[in-house]
Amino acid sequence: MHSVVCIKQVPDSAQIRVHPVTNTIMRQGVPAIINPYDLFALEEALRLKDQLGGTVTVITMGPPMAEAALRKCLSFGADDAILISDRAFAGSDTLATSYALSAAIRKIMEDMQVDLIFTGKQTIDGDTAQVGPGIAKRLDYQLLTYVSKVVEVNPQKKEILVERRAEGGVQLLKTSTPCLITMLEGTNEMRFGDLDDLFRAARHELKVWNREQAGIDEAEMVGLKGSPTVVSKVFAPKPRSKRAEMIEVHDGNPKDLAITLLAKVFTQHPKLEQEIAKRAL
Amino acid sequence: MTEKFDVIVVGAGMAGNAAAYTLAKGGLKVLQIERGETPGSKNVQGAILYADALSKIIPDFRNDAPLERHLIEQRVWVTDENSFVGTHYRSEDFNKEPYNRYTIIRVHFDQWFNKKAREAGVLTICETTVTELLIEDGKVVGVRTDRQGGEVRADAVILADGANSRLAVKAGFQKEIKPENVALAVKEIHFLPQEVIEARFNIGEDEGVAIELAGSISAGMMGTGFLYTNKESITLGVGCMVSDFKENKITPYDLLDKMKAHPSIAPLIAGSEMKEYAAHLIPEGGYNAIPKVFGEGWMIAGDAGQFVNGIHREGSNLAMTTGMLAAQTLVELKAAGKPFTASNLAEYKRKLDDSFVMKDLKKYRRMPDIFHKNKQFFTTYPDLISKAVQSIIRVDGMDKKTKEKEIRKSFVASRSIFGLIGDAFKFWRAVE
Numbered sequence: 001m002h003s004v005v006c007i008k009q010v011p012d013s014a015q016i017r018v019h020p021v022t023n024t025i026m027r028q029g030v031p032a033i034i035n036p037y038d039l040f041a042l043e044e045a046l047r048l049k050d051q052l053g054g055t056v057t058v059i060t061m062g063p064p065m066a067e068a069a070l071r072k073c074l075s076f077g078a079d080d081a082i083l084i085s086d087r088a089f090a091g092s093d094t095l096a097t098s099y100a101l102s103a104a105i106r107k108i109m110e111d112m113q114v115d116l117i118f119t120g121k122q123t124i125d126g127d128t129a130q131v132g133p134g135i136a137k138r139l140d141y142q143l144l145t146y147v148s149k150v151v152e153v154n155p156q157k158k159e160i161l162v163e164r165r166a167e168g169g170v171q172l173l174k175t176s177t178p179c180l181i182t183m184l185e186g187t188n189e190m191r192f193g194d195l196d197d198l199f200r201a202a203r204h205e206l207k208v209w210n211r212e213q214a215g216i217d218e219a220e221m222v223g224l225k226g227s228p229t230v231v232s233k234v235f236a237p238k239p240r241s242k243r244a245e246m247i248e249v250h251d252g253n254p255k256d257l258a259i260t261l262l263a264k265v266f267t268q269h270p271k272l273e274q275e276i277a278k279r280a281l
Numbered sequence: 282m283t284e285k286f287d288v289i290v291v292g293a294g295m296a297g298n299a300a301a302y303t304l305a306k307g308g309l310k311v312l313q314i315e316r317g318e319t320p321g322s323k324n325v326q327g328a329i330l331y332a333d334a335l336s337k338i339i340p341d342f343r344n345d346a347p348l349e350r351h352l353i354e355q356r357v358w359v360t361d362e363n364s365f366v367g368t369h370y371r372s373e374d375f376n377k378e379p380y381n382r383y384t385i386i387r388v389h390f391d392q393w394f395n396k397k398a399r400e401a402g403v404l405t406i407c408e409t410t411v412t413e414l415l416i417e418d419g420k421v422v423g424v425r426t427d428r429q430g431g432e433v434r435a436d437a438v439i440l441a442d443g444a445n446s447r448l449a450v451k452a453g454f455q456k457e458i459k460p461e462n463v464a465l466a467v468k469e470i471h472f473l474p475q476e477v478i479e480a481r482f483n484i485g486e487d488e489g490v491a492i493e494l495a496g497s498i499s500a501g502m503m504g505t506g507f508l509y510t511n512k513e514s515i516t517l518g519v520g521c522m523v524s525d526f527k528e529n530k531i532t533p534y535d536l537l538d539k540m541k542a543h544p545s546i547a548p549l550i551a552g553s554e555m556k557e558y559a560a561h562l563i564p565e566g567g568y569n570a571i572p573k574v575f576g577e578g579w580m581i582a583g584d585a586g587q588f589v590n591g592i593h594r595e596g597s598n599l600a601m602t603t604g605m606l607a608a609q610t611l612v613e614l615k616a617a618g619k620p621f622t623a624s625n626l627a628e629y630k631r632k633l634d635d636s637f638v639m640k641d642l643k644k645y646r647r648m649p650d651i652f653h654k655n656k657q658f659f660t661t662y663p664d665l666i667s668k669a670v671q672s673i674i675r676v677d678g679m680d681k682k683t684k685e686k687e688i689r690k691s692f693v694a695s696r697s698i699f700g701l702i703g704d705a706f707k708f709w710r711a712v713e
Contacts, residue, residue: 195429
């Protein structure tokens, strides 16, 4: 059972700030993390490896600093890691990214059969959820999106059974392998790798592939040229509401607190008070 | 884990990185274990980098180290509620390369420093906590970590695990740190556009200012405050002895809020956006609090060994220097084919005694105790000095001779003649 897990290094969106003057995102000083959904994808792949044997290969497209994210995946127990990195990839949108990643995965397939490809359901910086399905389409793999758990894989029958979270419930889906799975925040928490894995991760020689090595002959398929998406304007949304007001009450009981609060609301919205008074009668 | 190392360094702060780098450069096989997610992620400092200590380890560090601004001006302010009396020293000499002091942001700096160590051959692993030292027949032979398969053996272990070293306490190498020997400092980083900082502090690109504060900002406790300019932010904080916080029932963040509201500080950070807040313990016990720093197969460096010069706000340079000296001791012993026994490691102590580290700490050995027992240096005197200066400056019809008399009277009324003489003597004893 060989799996490929596609990950992305993203800025920790919980810590991103907008430059007060230029309105651009300030990435400086914001820690880079592995897209959280990708970690659930990796954990699911590692669990299958524990159960059925095989290997887990992690792949990412990004700048050289993405190496740190790959090493972290190795420390969790992934066997191999590939960074596809080339200036030609700069400015790639989801169409170009899925093109580049699927080309690189085809390259991996020259050495081994890839039974499963995992991605996170989406990244927390782009939020598009398009790259995973794009890769599946390009490789002609079955596609399972929004999966919360891989229930069972039968390598003999080439079948896979997963739980997919859908509106109103959980779907149990069965399909044939090879297939691509996009993972939700799963039920399985990321493992704490053992010391051997940590040593291996620190010493592992990462594969770094440029455009040609990743099997992409046509440069115009990736980067800005290969990306029909146009960002026409970037702006910071105005805060929706005013800052919350704190009402300080000393030694007050809940009733006093409620009355103080209501009095405040009613002075600002006199109509509301009339309405409530009318209905109370 | 069957793999064995020459040395295990616990921690990837200033002391740990300096030690690991020096060891690897000396040809030793080094494992460095850091508890944080990345080197520097758990480390908190003001932070000012003293170039001299680092240049002894990495002479060309200025080429690629992430430095914020070099300091060209030092201000020392003694505050009361509404005022400060201060000295400012600014010199164009500090604008000549190589610069002497820089502001840094530790999370960036430590990652750079650790990268240098890894390039030199150190194996660094993060997110791993050393839970205890492996001790056999009274000799440290390795460490146990919280990871599975987590025992690693080595010929020596350098403890660079920071203030309040749990490992040293657990192994019985030192006692629990005492509240009166440790300060709790809180700090915030406030974002401000570069040009605003440069206009507010009257500095050019890359130039920086450091302000050290004493007086009312410590609310009568033994402590000081600081404010440093970074490239696009201002770091400010305040620290006091843990025992004083406890006794006075003051919370550190309240103290910092008060400092930020001080009429001399508020305009400097006006309009800023808080980026980050942090708290940290600083060993302030000085010379007399330094524990045993070496033994059979182990050494202690940096904050873990209480190497902090409180009055001069120096700590990271002592950490780097002690880390380097510990490592040099091991490199020399290894080259001479000598084992890492306690008697051989005593060379580390000799190196420390010969360096500025022990000489400076010894000079100020009485200071912690004297300042601890004489809070008038933090309360009465700042008030008296401020009032005296105001009286002299304010033109209000009173003749100068009467003003001087009033000032003298105010000092005597607060401290008595003998008190003043005694305080002068104590202050001299503290810094002699």
